[in-house]
Structures are given as structure tokens and as C-alpha cells.
Amino acid sequence: MNRKQIALLTSFSVLTSISLTSINSSIHPRTHLIKATNKKKVSKKQPAYPDIMKKLDLTSMQQYDSNTLFMKVALKDFYIKDFSKLSENKYRLLLAPLDTSDQYFITTVSITQPLKKNHRITIQGFLNGKTKVKVKDNLQDKYLNKNAISVLVDQVIY
Template sequence: MNRKQIALMTGLTIISGINFSNNYSSKKPNVQIIKANQKNKKSKYKTKYPDIMNKLDITSMQQYESNMLFMNISLKDFYIKDFSLDSTGKTHLLLAPLSTSNQYFLAVTKTTKSFKRNQRITIQGFLNGKTTIKSKDNFNSKYLNQTAVSILVDHIK
């Protein structure tokens, strides 16, 4: 090969390399934009309030120490076992994951919603350790002195 042919081949190689890299870089930002848009569609409630079923074994809450039960959580479709209204206008809700379960969750909130026994409800909030159900909660006497997990309510659905 002579010098002209070598220069021509080198020039073509450089031009095709530049053209290829420009095509590749122009496609790459579009892929990143699509991925960024897909990430924005996640609900902030799903990330802030994970489902308790994915975090803890709720069939046996006795295995957890009270100091381990401090986290944001969502109680999805839990049953209202009992409820009462105290003198300050706060509603005390005794919840269970199943209608036949004896694993109780105690939520105290100020709300205008009306509740019924065995109604399903979703609560998002913060687990606040274990507590014992006392007579001041005004629940049915069969629930007295039962252990429950306390939850500070942020949202009721």
C-alpha cells in the first residue's frame, strides 16, 4: 500500500469511529431518561411504609423484643377486633391480621371516621413497641391484660 491509500484508510476509520460514537451517545441519554421516568412512578407510601408482612413474622410477635419494634410500617387490610372512644375524643382501635388471630395491634388516633367490628382497615404509621391492654382502653373484658403492639397512626385508609 502506498501513502495515499494508508491516509485514506486512516481517514475513513476515524470518520466511521466518530460517526459510530455519536450515534451511540445520542441513544444512551434517551435510555437514561426512560429509566429515570420509571423510577419516579413509585409511590412514596410504598417506600416509607413497607408492608408489615414483608418485615416481620406477625404470626408470632412474642419472638420480638419491645425495643426491636420501632419502624415505619403499613398494616394492610387488618380486622378491627374492638374499638372505643375516650374522654379526649381519641379512638382506640384493637386490630388483628386475621379475624381469628390473637396477635393484636393497638392504634390510638383522633379521627372523624366511623368504625365497625370486623371491618377491614389499612393503617400506615410507626410501630411503638409492645404494650398491655388495660381497662382504661375501654375494650371488651376478654382483651384485658393481652399483649399488643402499639402503633402511632399517620394515615388511615
């Protein structure tokens, strides 16, 4: 066989296989449609600050050791239980997930808007382990020596 004959046979076999697949797809078009609709796109993008309510059990944070409490989270719509002014536009906040909760989160934020107790605030940041409310935090005496989780703030949404 020469080159022309080999090229002719090869092209003939390619054309035959193409026509057979097109015939099969025209005979069973529904199977191709079903297969196309069954594919789901799964978003692999994780939010930069996942909601803390979905990551941890906030009813008993004492069950976690300090090593576990190092993660990026969003404290969404937490209540401001108490606050103290440290300097101009800088405040120490004591937060709770619910108005009646005794699970506290303590942080320092720079904010220009006025703060009010029992108002809600959203904070995105990094949990920084367990701590206790201290005298130097300048919060109400009823919160002294209460267990709290320290939060390093990246962003405040008020």
C-alpha cells in the same frame, strides 16, 4: 511541523476513528440492540410505609424484642377487633391481621367515620414496641392483659 499540519493530522485521526466505530456498529447492529435491552431500571424508591406483612412474621410477634419493633409500616386491611371512644372523633382501636388472629395491635386514632367491629381498616404509622391491653383502654374484658404492639398513627385509610 507547523500548527496547520498538526491540526490537519489530528482532525484526520479523529475522523478515522469515528468512521471505524460507525463501520463496526453497522457490521454488528444486533449486539448493540441486545445490550440495550438487557439493561434494567431498578427503582430505588422505597415506599414510605412498607407493608408489615413483608417486614415481620405476624404469626409470632413475641419473637421480636421491643427494640426491633420501631419502624414505619402500613397495617393493610387489618380487622377492628374492638374499639372504645376516648373523646369526640378519637378512638382506641384493637386491630388484628386476620379475623381469627390473636396477634393484636393497639393504637389511638382520630376519625370521623363510624367504626364497626370486624370491619377492615388500613393504618400507616410507626410501630412503638410491645405493650399489654390495660383497663384504661376501655376495651372488652376478654382482651385485658393480652400482648399487643403499640402503633403511632400517621394516616388512617378507612
